[in-house]
Amino acid sequence: QVQLVESGGGLVQAGGSLRLSCTTSGGTFSSYAMGWFRQASGKAREFVTAISWSGGSTYSADSVKGRFSISRDNAKNTVYLQMNSLKPEDTAVYYCAASQIYYSGIGWSRYDVDYWGKGALVTVSS
Numbered sequence: 001q002v003q004l005v006e007s008g009g010g011l012v013q014a015g016g017s018l019r020l021s022c023t024t025s026g027g028t029f030s031s032y033a034m035g036w037f038r039q040a041s042g043k044a045r046e047f048v049t050a051i052s053w054s055g056g057s058t059y060s061a062d063s064v065k066g067r068f069s070i071s072r073d074n075a076k077n078t079v080y081l082q083m084n085s086l087k088p089e090d091t092a093v094y095y096c097a098a099s100q101i102y103y104s105g106i107g108w109s110r111y112d113v114d115y116w117g118k119g120a121l122v123t124v125s126s
Helices: none
Strands: 003-007 010-013 018-025 033-039 046-051 058-060 068-073 078-083 092-099 120-125
Touching: 003 092, 018 033, 018 092, 018 120, 033 068, 033 078, 046 068, 046 078, 046 092, 058 068
Parallel strands: 010 120
Antiparallel strands: 003 018, 018 078, 033 046, 033 092, 046 058, 068 078, 092 120
């Protein structure tokens, strides 16, 4: 059973930056593509960004392109989400996700995800 634990959430002002981390255990990290979803209050969970097993390919939703970036360190079993130029509409619970599939140039459906973290709250004040 793979376990994912997010950290790094918090409160930040609009225009600021924040970095989320997700550390995994219980599986072979490099065998999973990793991603991030988010869910704002009263809204459906949505795909944010994903990275391939080796880290050589990434894909992000249009809403965060140019502002958010995903990276991974397979030696540390950790994936990161660097969020810059944050906006109030980025306020959400951010979920780390692991999947054994990755399609270059295509975002994930929640049904593509094999394992979820419990989430980290990011609040962006205006």
